[in-house]
Amino acid sequence: MPPTATIAYLDCFAGISGDMVLAALIDAGLPPEVLRRGVDRLGLGPVDLDIQTTRQQGLRAVRVQVGGGGDQPLRTLADLLAILHRSGLAAEITAPAGRVFHLLAEAEAKVHGTSIDTVHFHEIGAVDTVVDVVGAMIGLHHLGIGELVSSPVPLGHGFIDCAHGRLPLPAPAVCELLRQVPVYGIDCTTETVTPTGAALLKSLATGFGPMPPMTIAATGCGAGSRPLAGNRPNLLRLIVGTQRPVAEAQRVEIIETNLDDWSPEGFPYLSELLLASGALDVNIAPIQMKKGRPAFRLQVICDPVHGDVIKAAILSETTAIGLRFRTEERLTLGREPVMVATRWGSVAAKRVMRPSGAEICPEYEECRRIAADHQVPLPEVYREVLRAGEEKPR
Incomplete structure (x- = not known):
């Protein structure tokens, strides 16, 4: 390329x-x-x-x-x-x-x-x-x-x-x-x-x-x-x-809605559905709406090409009757998957290209799996991956 x-x-x-x-x-x-x-x-x-x-x-x-x-x-x-x-x-x-x-x-x-x-x-x-x-x-x-x-x-x-x-x-x-x-x-x-x-x-x-x-x-x-x-x-x-060509969208669509009559127990399912539909990120935050009612603000970041599908999913899976959306620019650092050698074997991580140089970042799901399988504290797994990453990731 x-x-x-x-x-x-x-x-x-x-x-x-x-x-x-x-x-x-x-x-x-x-x-x-x-x-x-x-x-x-x-x-x-x-x-x-x-x-x-x-x-x-x-x-x-x-x-x-x-x-x-x-x-x-x-x-x-x-x-x-x-x-x-x-x-x-x-x-x-x-x-x-x-x-x-x-x-x-x-x-x-x-x-x-x-x-x-x-x-x-x-x-x-x-x-x-x-x-x-x-x-x-x-x-x-x-x-x-x-x-x-x-x-x-x-x-x-x-x-x-x-x-x-x-x-x-x-x-x-x-x-x-x-x-x-x-x-x-x-x-x-x-x-x-x-x-x-x-x-x-x-x-x-x-x-x-x-x-x-x-x-x-x-x-x-x-x-x-x-x-x-x-x-x-x-x-x-x-x-x-x-x-510069990038591997991910640098122009993204932000989709938001406020929910004051929706049960948040459905959020994990909704999040999985939206991510499977092309969302880049899904988050929810507590807010207070008019008349003092507690509510949630749902925000989804996606490539504009997936916007219509994601809007339809939100309107189908939540009690939202309207959505706000806008297009924004974003800047993301280059990154690539790597394998680092630890005492528990090879562990997947990612190398992030920061302006100051490359940095190894542990992957949470991978570290959580190792902590559960080997009965060790999660922070210890993080420290081991970071230490191994400083040596020579593959």
């Missing part, structure tokens, strides 16, 4: 669209000739990529306009997947592009009351959308971006005219695609998030929130095609950097 990993942050302060993502990737370092070679392999006819530098509110950005390709037919999901298959592009490009098209098909089918196999794409099947999606994957692959985090997404209001007629904003397909994605409304009567942009975000983003810790290597700005109200620059900013 390399000492650093490439990560990127999508700063969607004005929204997101497929052409904005592609333009931001170009500005961040994707060579236009690499993009053109990949697009040529799609077999869409003579495609024109007009890549220009522009300015909005004094900020320089790249704008991409896709043209040519002649008259494009209405396409189904199968047609779009066939284009990817025939292209011969790397699987690291075609597989995620296929997932984006699949998400678009699911959303369109849901809002129009049909199946994903029979839904016909209009704007989505056009050459510019196909190029935006595949081009984004080419850019991510070329820049080596392995993780993509996004800010919450601003949504405008009003109406937009499309092949289906006049639709409200946010477009129905956008609302469907952005389920479980943090959004907020702004006073803007322009489409700020397109279905393609929403699908790219839903498919690629591994998390939403503030910019994660990174060493910035490049920044790209992609310009949108429509002016926004309130002098808001219609730009998408992509910040690319490096992070």
